[in-house]
Amino acid sequence: MTTQELIAQIKKKKSFLCIGLDVDLNKIPQHLLKDEDPIFAFNKAIIDATHHLCVAYKPNTAFYEAYGIKGWKSLEKTIQYLNKNYPEIYTIADAKRGDIGNTSTMYAKAFLEDLAFDSVTVAPYMGKDSVEPFLAFKNKHTIMLALTSNEGAFDFQTKEVNGRELYKEVLETSKGWKNSENLMYVVGATKAEYFTEIRKIVPNSFLLVPGVGAQGGNLQDVCKYGLSENIGLLINSSRGIIYASKDENFAQNAALKAEELQQEMATILAQ
């Protein structure tokens, strides 16, 4: 999906919500465990109940890799289900990859070609030649970690390198890479006070913003400083939506949580 198509979906649905599909078998309703593929059964119910309220889904691959080959199969079934039934939905493989060039090419093929996600998250630590192989994929996005939502973000990302904080160096330097128009960045919702500085460097780039909900990030604060001319935000919530309840009505209750955020977004977009 192109950036323009994503923006069109956001405007149509009055939503820039991304729902995280981080499936933990200990947290899903008991009755689903009898299913041949409980992870897919859970995802399918959540997607069917919430697709009209969001523009993107983000499975974090850790939650699938943890279940071995069965988990990978569930991930494949989930992305195939989305691409077949809801082609207007933007998809993110939250895999946080990145390696020497030829290895990165294989990671990119796995997520962008074989699984056919619209985007994949990468870590910038190995630099330009580890990220450019992802950027080479046409009409796909590479979402690079810039300033993450966790406490450990302060260990390195805010330390000075070349006279500026490392996350700023990452943003500025990556703008010069080949096919950098295919870049988006991860910035945590818990770091709302940093958005003004970030927007000075990447005024129009899309930012994937995790940390609303379970991690305590605030949607209003993020939007106050993070919205760009073309919206430029995908706000992710995973646990705060998908684990709204553990009973038979789990999918409807997840939809209610998603609707709360979507309504807030619609109000913000109307201002």
Ligand SMILES: O=c1ccn([C@@H]2O[C@H](COP(=O)(O)O)[C@@H](O)[C@H]2O)c(=O)[nH]1
């Ligand atoms: O800085 C980051 C980068 C990625 N994540 C991921 O986003 C979701 C957040 O889940 P919640 O349940 O809404 O807290 C999860 O997959 C993280 O691995 C992040 O939180 N922060």
